[in-house]
Amino acid sequence: MFKNLSCSVILCGLLLSPAVFAHHSAALYDFQKVASVEGVIKEVKVNNPHLHLVLEVTDEKGTRDITYEGHSRNNLYRRGWRPDKLNVGDKIKISYATTRDGSDGGYVASIVSKDGTEF
Amino acid sequence: MSKYLSISVIFLLMAVISPAIQWVAAENTQSAPDISAVWMAFASNPPGRLGAEQSRLSPAGEALVARFEETYGREHPDPGAFCVPQGMPSVMLALVTYPIEIIQHPKRVTMLAEMEMQVRRIYLDGRDHPGDYPNTRVGHSIGHWEGDMLIIDTTLLTGWETRNWPHTENARIQERIHLTTRDKMKVQPSPFITQKPLDDQVMVVELILTDPEIYVEPVTITMYYQKISDDNILEYDCPVGLLLDALEEHRQ
Numbered sequence: 463m464f465k466n467l468s469c470s471v472i473l474c475g476l477l478l479s480p481a482v483f484a485h486h487s488a489a490l491y492d493f494q495k496v497a498s499v500e501g502v503i504k505e506v507k508v509n510n511p512h513l514h515l516v517l518e519v520t521d522e523k524g525t526r527d528i529t530y531e532g533h534s535r536n537n538l539y540r541r542g543w544r545p546d547k548l549n550v551g552d553k554i555k556i557s558y559a560t561t562r563d564g565s566d567g568g569y570v571a572s573i574v575s576k577d578g579t580e581f
Numbered sequence: 582m583s584k585y586l587s588i589s590v591i592f593l594l595m596a597v598i599s600p601a602i603q604w605v606a607a608e609n610t611q612s613a614p615d616i617s618a619v620w621m622a623f624a625s626n627p628p629g630r631l632g633a634e635q636s637r638l639s640p641a642g643e644a645l646v647a648r649f650e651e652t653y654g655r656e657h658p659d660p661g662a663f664c665v666p667q668g669m670p671s672v673m674l675a676l677v678t679y680p681i682e683i684i685q686h687p688k689r690v691t692m693l694a695e696m697e698m699q700v701r702r703i704y705l706d707g708r709d710h711p712g713d714y715p716n717t718r719v720g721h722s723i724g725h726w727e728g729d730m731l732i733i734d735t736t737l738l739t740g741w742e743t744r745n746w747p748h749t750e751n752a753r754i755q756e757r758i759h760l761t762t763r764d765k766m767k768v769q770p771s772p773f774i775t776q777k778p779l780d781d782q783v784m785v786v787e788l789i790l791t792d793p794e795i796y797v798e799p800v801t802i803t804m805y806y807q808k809i810s811d812d813n814i815l816e817y818d819c820p821v822g823l824l825l826d827a828l829e830e831h832r833q
Contacts (some may be wrong), residue, residue: 509819509821510818511662537678
């Protein structure tokens with residue numbers, strides 16, 4: 463499900479919307495290039511205007527904490543997020559627009575929470 | 582004597598004209614459609630990324646934006662990241678993302694935009710724009726019904742010198758709002774809409790931004806809104822995050 467992602471309609475529903483560009487620098491993230499990763503939540507703040515998420519991620523570069531940002535609390539709510547869906551210690555999957563300079567982090571497009579809910 | 586006569590005539594005219602204006606306003610609202618609902622924009626004309634309209638800027642407009650970007654950088658801090666409302670016209674151009682609740686009254690239409698919790702009060706009681714009102718981000722709006730069409734005139738806007746939709750304090754925005762149905766739409770819905778509409782009704786908002794100081798011609802954007810369930814609109818408690826960050830910095 464999270465392999466070979468492209469900027470599909472559902473995935474990029476908000477990524478390409480004007481409001482996202484109103485809040486985020488198009489220069490910082492490549493909204494046409496979406497990757498995916500699994501990780502354990504170290505920090506999470508589902509706030510407006512942005513989601514703040516720190517995941518402990520393990521990949522070929524090793525294990526480290528990576529910070530992501532994402533949609534507003536209100537938009538996440540409309541996509542199915544609820545207050546009990548993201549907690550520190552949960553193992554989750556995210557898809558995200560990568561950074562343009564290739565550094566760690568990104569803009570979260572969608573999340574599959576511990577219980578399998580996608581938003 | 583003539584002085585007292587003139588004053589009497591003025592009072593007489595006021596007594597006659599004032600109720601007449603109110604009667605006309607009331608008559609106009611009797612046939613007005615009901616636009617009270619929670620609306621989400623799901624299509625636009627031009628389609629796609631709204632705001633990329635810099636080509637319509639005049640040389641003076643280009644210079645205004647260039648000056649701002651030379652001063653603060655092209656990737657300058659964005660108001661949304663600091664919970665600062667962008668006001669008009671951006672508040673009406675949130676395609677797919679943020680809903681607007683409209684509360685309709687015979688003498689007032691109130692628009693409650695979720696994004697930055699912006700409120701628009703559109704006076705339908707026949708008043709004019711005030712002469713001593715401060716400029717604000719949503720400006721001062723008056724309107725009237727022409728048959729099924731709500732015409733809104735907005736002015737007294739705060740100037741905005743950068744993307745999106747730069748405008749001066751002399752900008753004027755006219756909106757022409759009417760209801761139609763989905764089968765009569767001539768534009769494609771955005772593929773990104775996820776909420777299901779409550780019915781086939783579509784609210785069309787034609788917005789015309791006139792600001793000859795910085796645009797070569799009036800800019801027209803048409804937004805198409807669908808009704809969504811009223812449990813889809815929330816408080817947008819944006820500034821609390823900034824406060825919590827500030828509190829952390831003061832942690833003893």
